[in-house]
Amino acid sequence: MIKKEMIAMLLAGGQGSRLGVLTAKVAKPAVSFGGKYRIIDFPLSNCINSGIDTVGVLTQYQPLRLNTHIGIGIPWDLDRNIGGVTVLPPYEKSANTEWYTGTANAIYQNIDYMENYNPEYVLILSGDHIYKMDYEVMLDFHKKNGAEVTIAAMPVPMEEAKRFGIVITDENRKIVDFEEKPENPRSNLASMGIYIFNWKTLKEALITKAEQPALDFGKHVIPYCHEKGAPLYAYEFNGYWKDVGTLNSYWEANMELIDIVPEFNLYEEYWKIYTKSNQVSPQYISGESVVERSLIGEGSEIYGRVYNSVIGCGVKIGRGTVVCDSIIMNDTVIGDGCEVNKGIIAENVVVGNRVRLGVGDEAENDTMPHIYNHGIATIGERSIVPDDISVGKNTVIAGVTGREDYPDGALASGKSLIKAGD
Amino acid sequence: MKAIGIILAGGNNHRMKELTQKRAISAMPIAGSYRGIDFALSNMTNSRIQRVAVFTQYNARSLEDHLRSSKWWDFGRKQGGLSVFAPTVTSENSTWYRGTADAIWQNLSYLKNAHEPYVVITSGDCVYKMDYNKVLEYHIEKKADITVVVKDMPEGTNVERFGTVKMNEDCRIEEFEEKPLMAKSNTISCGIYIIRRRQLIELIERSAMEERMDFVRDILIRYKNVKRIVGYKTKEYWSNIASVDDYFRTNMDFLKPEIRNYFFGEYPNIYSKVEDLPPAKYNVGMSVKNSLISSGSIINGTVEDSVVFKEVFIGNNCYIKNSIILNDVYIGDNTHIENCIVEGHDTIRANSYYKGEDGIKVVVENSERYVL
Numbered sequence: 181m182i183k184k185e186m187i188a189m190l191l192a193g194g195q196g197s198r199l200g201v202l203t204a205k206v207a208k209p210a211v212s213f214g215g216k217y218r219i220i221d222f223p224l225s226n227c228i229n230s231g232i233d234t235v236g237v238l239t240q241y242q243p244l245r246l247n248t249h250i251g252i253g254i255p256w257d258l259d260r261n262i263g264g265v266t267v268l269p270p271y272e273k274s275a276n277t278e279w280y281t282g283t284a285n286a287i288y289q290n291i292d293y294m295e296n297y298n299p300e301y302v303l304i305l306s307g308d309h310i311y312k313m314d315y316e317v318m319l320d321f322h323k324k325n326g327a328e329v330t331i332a333a334m335p336v337p338m339e340e341a342k343r344f345g346i347v348i349t350d351e352n353r354k355i356v357d358f359e360e361k362p363e364n365p366r367s368n369l370a371s372m373g374i375y376i377f378n379w380k381t382l383k384e385a386l387i388t389k390a391e392q393p394a395l396d397f398g399k400h401v402i403p404y405c406h407e408k409g410a411p412l413y414a415y416e417f418n419g420y421w422k423d424v425g426t427l428n429s430y431w432e433a434n435m436e437l438i439d440i441v442p443e444f445n446l447y448e449e450y451w452k453i454y455t456k457s458n459q460v461s462p463q464y465i466s467g468e469s470v471v472e473r474s475l476i477g478e479g480s481e482i483y484g485r486v487y488n489s490v491i492g493c494g495v496k497i498g499r500g501t502v503v504c505d506s507i508i509m510n511d512t513v514i515g516d517g518c519e520v521n522k523g524i525i526a527e528n529v530v531v532g533n534r535v536r537l538g539v540g541d542e543a544e545n546d547t548m549p550h551i552y553n554h555g556i557a558t559i560g561e562r563s564i565v566p567d568d569i570s571v572g573k574n575t576v577i578a579g580v581t582g583r584e585d586y587p588d589g590a591l592a593s594g595k596s597l598i599k600a601g602d
Numbered sequence: 603m604k605a606i607g608i609i610l611a612g613g614n615n616h617r618m619k620e621l622t623q624k625r626a627i628s629a630m631p632i633a634g635s636y637r638g639i640d641f642a643l644s645n646m647t648n649s650r651i652q653r654v655a656v657f658t659q660y661n662a663r664s665l666e667d668h669l670r671s672s673k674w675w676d677f678g679r680k681q682g683g684l685s686v687f688a689p690t691v692t693s694e695n696s697t698w699y700r701g702t703a704d705a706i707w708q709n710l711s712y713l714k715n716a717h718e719p720y721v722v723i724t725s726g727d728c729v730y731k732m733d734y735n736k737v738l739e740y741h742i743e744k745k746a747d748i749t750v751v752v753k754d755m756p757e758g759t760n761v762e763r764f765g766t767v768k769m770n771e772d773c774r775i776e777e778f779e780e781k782p783l784m785a786k787s788n789t790i791s792c793g794i795y796i797i798r799r800r801q802l803i804e805l806i807e808r809s810a811m812e813e814r815m816d817f818v819r820d821i822l823i824r825y826k827n828v829k830r831i832v833g834y835k836t837k838e839y840w841s842n843i844a845s846v847d848d849y850f851r852t853n854m855d856f857l858k859p860e861i862r863n864y865f866f867g868e869y870p871n872i873y874s875k876v877e878d879l880p881p882a883k884y885n886v887g888m889s890v891k892n893s894l895i896s897s898g899s900i901i902n903g904t905v906e907d908s909v910v911f912k913e914v915f916i917g918n919n920c921y922i923k924n925s926i927i928l929n930d931v932y933i934g935d936n937t938h939i940e941n942c943i944v945e946g947h948d949t950i951r952a953n954s955y956y957k958g959e960d961g962i963k964v965v966v967e968n969s970e971r972y973v974l
Contacts, residue, residue: 215881216897254673255878438883446880447900454878461866462634462909463882464857467892475881478635478897479866481859491881 182262184297186319186376188232189290190223191283192307193240198426200551201560201578201598202526203242209307210245211430212509212527214437214446215477215492218249219424220307221455224256224265229451230315232303234263236293238286240270240279255456268293282394284401288386294379302382304375304397310433310444311372311421312451318415319376328381328410329402331355332374334417344370345398347414355412358403369414371398372421381410420444428554431524434490434507438473459493468499477510484514498533506538515567522573525559532567540572543594552576552596560598605738605796606682606716607646610702611639611726612659617763617845620945620966625664627844628726631911631928631946633856633865634896637668638843639726640874643675643684648870649734651722653682655712657705659689659698665726674875685712701815707806713799721802723817725793729852730840731865731872734796740834741796747829748801748822750775751794753840763845764790765818769833778823778831789833791818792840839864850943850962853909853926856894879912887918903933917952932971939965 196208209220253265280286322330348357348367385401420443424430459479470485477493484501492509498516506523514531521538538557545552552574560578572593579599611628628639646654672684687709689698699705722734741749766785768777814820841852855861879898891906898913903920910927917935925942934952941958942965949971
């Protein structure tokens with residue numbers, strides 16, 4: 181009989197709506213990060229590096245990119261005879277067919293998958309954080325304490341604690357209470373959305389709470405286990421961990437990779453991050469170009485000047501173009517004589533010649549100020565921007581745009597240009 | 603495809619100087635992130651050849667490491683796939699491969715067990731892109747016994763290190779000289795052959811009986827008046843990397859946009875082992891001009907007109923000009939390197955100075971990376 185000590189369930193179905201047009205066509209875990217990676221590469225690499233070779237990936241929102249990226253798991257060595265990676269979308273049943281209505285509901289609908297592997301422990305992960313963590317160490321902690329549930333938590337500054345789910349523990353890290361986004365937090369240990377459950381405990385809780393609408397780990401399953409008196413522990417994590425939930429935090433996390441010795445170091449031999457890459461060719465830096473403080477991916481061709489930027493694979497940057505403080509994702513082409521300041525340009529975008537992006541005065545975005553802020557100019561994937569256009573700050577462009585979409589050849593700061601039906 | 607493939611990758615020669623002390627020529631890193639054999643393997647898979655054997659002999663460790671998983675070239679198949687044949691001792695045979703024909707003879711069961719009617723033979727040390735199906739069509743149309751891919755080299759090329767051919771108006775090869783003292787023609791054999799499988803088995807068996815070991819000398823040249831050996835002229839890019847100068851020039855060719863576009867931009871692609879390296883990193887105070895930089899590298903100094911391979915670290919205030927830095931080299935601060943090839947995995951101490959004065963200098967240091 182198949183027996184796996186611990187299997188992982190990776191929640192990758194979320195939209196990540198605060199990433200705006202970046203997640204218009206892809207789920208958040210499939211968004212590019214750090215030049216050549218996608219966000220889901222981090223938890224998947226952590227799994228294989230921690231010795232977990234059975235991973236179920238739960239997808240729901242826009243799964244196409246995610247499916248093609250994961251494939252049969254070859255880049256992560258997760259193509260296994262027994263186990264490996266399995267993509268688990270919602271499916272039709274003879275009765276009670278439904279979408280995944282909550283994090284725990286998604287896991288509940290895949291009880292059969294987990295049962296197949298007869299696990300001792302189940303690790304619940306989410307596909308939208310940037311970090312390196314050895315789950316095996318967390319499992320040792322779980323076993324040592326005789327816990328039924330262990331929650332990974334990290335200390336955050338007290339003033340920020342009210343943005344998180346907070347756990348309150350005794351001196352042995354045993355959890356005594358929870359607070360969800362508290363006004364006056366009693367602790368600064370924030371839950372990272374990483375849980376280890378004893379399989380028996382998890383299964384019992386999921387079945388008992390199955391009828392709960394939008395069954396959620398933080399809101400329902402963990403409080404249920406706590407009320408039942410199961411021993412819950414908090415595993416303190418002190419490494420780099422970044423939630424890239426907003427455009428600004430996404431931009432910052434990318435920029436942090438550029439530091440001379442970044443806090444989150446991709447160049448270590450130990451604990452490699454794996455990704456599917458089609459491109460292996462080297463990058464070309466031309467005679468007239470300048471590159472400083474930047475990361476550049478495989479097969480890119482740079483003819484312009486690049487400062488403080490993260491450039492993906494297969495990107496072309498034309499002659500006389502200046503790119504500053506920007507993120508440019510795979511296979512995007514930027515024409516000649518352009519200027520890009522603090523831009524996030526998604527994959528397969530074509531920017532014409534002499535386009536000025538991220539210029540002009542600050543102005544709040546007029547439709548979605550909670551998404552497009554901090555002066556970032558965002559362009560969604562497969563967009564086209566015509567020649568001789570000037571685009572302001574806190575702007576967003578998506579879709580194939582032509583000259584006629586830009587009165588006076590400009591998109592003023594704070595304006596949105598999202599072409600429907602793309 | 604109606605053919606199986608053979609890639610001859612056992613070779614080594616003195617023209618590579620120190621560079622092949624570590625590896626066979628076919629395993630030489632090329633164009634920033636490839637190995638010599640990637641081109642032959644990619645051509646095979648892109649021509650939909652499903653069964654390929656690589657013959658190795660000389661210093662094959664690096665090559666075998668590169669080929670350890672065949673999935674990068676799509677050869678991880680139940681049907682066919684990639685085999686690596688190093689010489690083995692059997693009850694009938696206890697020698698190394700004594701020549702290319704002998705290598706095939708020692709693995710004749712590979713040919714006998716196949717059912718595809720044709721064999722494509724190529725070498726692992728050439729950089730080119732080719733659809734072998736086109737050559738095979740030509741082979742059939744010309745009713746050839748053996749088809750040899752040939753190329754006109756530009757005036758001034760040192761063709762004496764290749765096999766030179768002269769063809770008649772029907773493209774039949776009338777003269778074939780291996781490494782001639784004085785070449786009579788500037789048309790050379792590219793080392794790519796197509797032949798019917800049964801024909802090859804017969805020729806190899808007969809040669810073995812007569813103790814003849816070399817495919818070119820003992821089959822192509824010996825049989826050229828008996829068998830119909832025709833040339834298929836290619837006008838596309840083809841370059842052999844088996845001498846220091848040619849190796850250097852071939853790498854530098856990739857600084858030209860049209861060459862890069864031909865190999866990296868145009869479909870089908872050239873494949874190589876994927877190594878999961880992070881993007882190249884450019885720190886403050888560096889400058890890179892007209893150069894290829896590969897992933898995993900960290901650049902702090904100045905690089906001009908050079909090819910930098912994977913996982914190279916270039917220290918502060920270095921000056922690298924017109925040079926090739928192979929994989930995983932660490933270059934300490936204030937180092938000057940000009941007209942050089944720096945051997946892979948090497949450590950160059952800070953404040954070093956290397957310059958190739960007349961021609962390209964091969965730098966092999968073997969210093970310790972971490973001084974305790």
